[in-house]
Amino acid sequence: MKKNIALITGITGQDGSILAKFLLKKNYEVHGIKRRSSSFNTQRIDDIYNDLHEPNPQLFLHYGDLTDFSSIINVIKKVKPIEIYNLAAQSHVQVSFETPEYTANADAIGTLRILEAIRILNLTKSIKFYQASTSEMYGSTPPPQNENSPMKPASPYGAAKLYAHWITKNYRTSYNMFASTGILFNHEGPSRGETFVSRKITMGIANILKKKQKYLYLGNLDAFRDWGDARDYAKAMWKILQYKKPDDFVIATGKSYSVRKFVEISFSLVGIKISWKGKGLKEIGYDKKTNRTYIKIDAKYFRPQEVDHLRGSFKKANRILGWKPEIKFKDMIKDMLDKDLGD
Ligand code: NAP
Numbered sequence: 001m002k003k004n005i006a007l008i009t010g011i012t013g014q015d016g017s018i019l020a021k022f023l024l025k026k027n028y029e030v031h032g033i034k035r036r037s038s039s040f041n042t043q044r045i046d047d048i049y050n051d052l053h054e055p056n057p058q059l060f061l062h063y064g065d066l067t068d069f070s071s072i073i074n075v076i077k078k079v080k081p082i083e084i085y086n087l088a089a090q091s092h093v094q095v096s097f098e099t100p101e102y103t104a105n106a107d108a109i110g111t112l113r114i115l116e117a118i119r120i121l122n123l124t125k126s127i128k129f130y131q132a133s134t135s136e137m138y139g140s141t142p143p144p145q146n147e148n149s150p151m152k153p154a155s156p157y158g159a160a161k162l163y164a165h166w167i168t169k170n171y172r173t174s175y176n177m178f179a180s181t182g183i184l185f186n187h188e189g190p191s192r193g194e195t196f197v198s199r200k201i202t203m204g205i206a207n208i209l210k211k212k213q214k215y216l217y218l219g220n221l222d223a224f225r226d227w228g229d230a231r232d233y234a235k236a237m238w239k240i241l242q243y244k245k246p247d248d249f250v251i252a253t254g255k256s257y258s259v260r261k262f263v264e265i266s267f268s269l270v271g272i273k274i275s276w277k278g279k280g281l282k283e284i285g286y287d288k289k290t291n292r293t294y295i296k297i298d299a300k301y302f303r304p305q306e307v308d309h310l311r312g313s314f315k316k317a318n319r320i321l322g323w324k325p326e327i328k329f330k331d332m333i334k335d336m337l338d339k340d341l342g343d
């Protein structure tokens with residue numbers, strides 16, 4: 001029987017690595033695009049990568065970059081996937097304020113490059129394309145956000161992703177391509193990048209307990225996010241491409257917590273009750289029993305513009321795809337802490 005072949009851009013990232021494992025379990029042949037880097041960037045997939053000299057490898061890596069059209073078109077031509085998951089991106093919102101042009105090149109034009117490669121290679125009828133869209137596109141639109149909510153991005157990252165979202169919808173309509181989007185709200189887990197707030201908190205706690213770090217420095221504690229578990233969300237990406245027609249789906253939990261609450265719950269899981277005192281940059285998070293300070297505020301972690309509150313409605317995904325989040329918020333934080341305390 002012919003194998004299903006998937007191509008994942010961003011396979012070395014949090015979502016790409018989880019999706020690769022999910023698809024391998026479903027018996028796909030998985031190809032991934034990785035960037036050349038001066039030090040290893042494949043840690044998240046080392047456990048599934050077999051030496052290609054061994055019999056029957058199922059995972060293949062190709063050098064490429066979303067800013068380099070020739071590498072994209074060549075990989076697609078060579079691999080001839082039936083599904084492409086475009087997960088590659090400069091995905092850090094704060095970094096996008098410092099590298100806005102690169103972010104637009106990789107996240108917005110990078111998506112266009114893939115769509116154009118599919119079109120130029122005459123593969124529009126044989127490839128299903130998934131675009132990793134984001135709740136960051138809603139920006140200042142108040143919750144709950146769904147597929148029809150206005151999009152008012154508040155960062156170069158959000159604006160670049162909104163272009164990618166719309167160009168995907170345009171190619172769907174203009175060229176009758178199976179091009180879908182998943183508008184995913186924040187999702188985390190033990191392989192989350194270390195500079196996103198969830199992982200920064202769980203790693204910070206682990207480092208403090210191991211006496212490798214004294215304080216956890218954070219920015220805005222009062223933003224709300226709808227935090228889900230990346231393992232549930234990888235399943236949703238696949239379901240989106242198995243639906244009979246291309247469409248757009250919000251993937252979220254429907255619940256939101258502040259960064260402050262994330263801190264409190266995470267510390268409580270290691271037996272520390274955090275109280276707060278002070279205001280603005282002088283605010284601290286401390287343990288009343290011991291008077292020990294754990295959290296301080298650093299102005300450098302505030303963004304030029306903040307997205308105040310994200311909370312998604314996943315009703316459409318539930319109704320059409322039968323998808324719903326399975327892993328509980330607290331269990332996800334526990335998993336992250338277990339990983340970081342064990343490292
Ligand atoms: P991530 O951990 O930051 O991974 C990003 C991946 O993209 C990495 O493999 C990275 O390679 C690769 N990449 C970056 N720039 C590239 C370029 N120019 N060419 C080729 N590859 C490039 O992100 P993630 O959390 O897995 O997120 C996956 C996707 O979903 C991203 O598009 C993100 O914007 C989107 N998204 C994420 C969330 C979330 O909460 N996680 C929510 C909504 C949408 P290196 O390993 O070499 O850096």
Ligand code: GDD
Binds near residue numbers: 135
């Ligand atoms: N990173 C970070 N570091 N964020 C902090 C900090 C800090 O020290 N202190 C407070 N925050 C606040 C941010 O201001 C933001 O309001 C919230 O914590 C979450 O920040 P991140 O974890 O960096 O995630 P994000 O919401 O900006 O972006 C993530 O989710 C998007 C989906 O909504 C990324 O994964 C994006 O790629 C994704 O599209």
